[in-house]
Amino acid sequence: MHNMKKIVTEEGKTISIQMNRNLYGKNEELAKKNWATFNRHHIHAVDILGSIGSGKTSTIQQLVFNLKERYRIAAIAGDLTTTIDADRIREKGANVLQVNTDGGCHLDANIIQNTLKVLDLDSLDLVFIENVGNLICPASFPLGAHQRLVVVSVTEGPYMIVKHPHIFQGASVLAINKIDLAKAMDVDPEQLKADARRIQPNIHVVSTNARTGEGIPELIDALKLK
Ligand code: MG
Numbered sequence: 772m773h774n775m776k777k778i779v780t781e782e783g784k785t786i787s788i789q790m791n792r793n794l795y796g797k798n799e800e801l802a803k804k805n806w807a808t809f810n811r812h813h814i815h816a817v818d819i820l821g822s823i824g825s826g827k828t829s830t831i832q833q834l835v836f837n838l839k840e841r842y843r844i845a846a847i848a849g850d851l852t853t854t855i856d857a858d859r860i861r862e863k864g865a866n867v868l869q870v871n872t873d874g875g876c877h878l879d880a881n882i883i884q885n886t887l888k889v890l891d892l893d894s895l896d897l898v899f900i901e902n903v904g905n906l907i908c909p910a911s912f913p914l915g916a917h918q919r920l921v922v923v924s925v926t927e928g929p930y931m932i933v934k935h936p937h938i939f940q941g942a943s944v945l946a947i948n949k950i951d952l953a954k955a956m957d958v959d960p961e962q963l964k965a966d967a968r969r970i971q972p973n974i975h976v977v978s979t980n981a982r983t984g985e986g987i988p989e990l991i992d993a994l995k996l997k
């Protein structure tokens with residue numbers, strides 16, 4: 772977590788110091804402004820979180836491909852240094868803004884506010900925000916989106932959800948991706964689902980294979996994008 776700094780003292784005792792309380796408050800404030808901006812322009816915004824390799828980009832590609840006739844879509848792709856994700860999404864027919872965080876490990880509301888300034892918001896209905904690939908700190912930085920979709924792949928093992936409770940508390944939809952590999956990985960998707968529901972009882976859970984498109988209609992339903 773960004774707010775706790777651990778300091779090991781000379782005597783070998785560890786003390787924790789709370790820091791940047793203000794930074795969270797400020798982010799919260801800007802997130803509310805972003806939310807209002809989206810609403811003013813009748814835009815539905817989805818924040819998409821997941822580890823590197825979980826399939827966030829492939830999932831967005833599928834969503835764009837399936838929804839582009841119905842909605843005018845833009846994607847904001849957060850990445851430390853590359854444009855790989857942005858290029859992949861653009862190729863499916865969305866307007867894509869690449870945000871390089873220059874090593875920063877999460878997007879924050881300030882970044883999104885600045886990004887929204889360069890998008891033509893009146894020409895959009897739907898915005899997908901691909902967060903930076905980690906499941907720790909993005910949980911603490913709401914962006915002002917209406918929904919949080921978490922993409923977890925079965926290749927991340929059976930304990931990935933119980934080990935990251937914070938990210939699931941704020942999530943409305945969970946996609947269990949690479950579902951075709953569940954048997955080979957000896958991971959039980961029903962167990963992952965139960966783990967997520969224990970943390971967030973209202974979460975909608977769908978199984979997907981973003982490579983083939985399996986489960987994408989169900990995901991669109993879960994996101995209420997019909
Ligand atoms: Mg990606």
Ligand code: ZN
Pocket residue numbers: 875876877908909
């Ligand atoms: Zn971070």
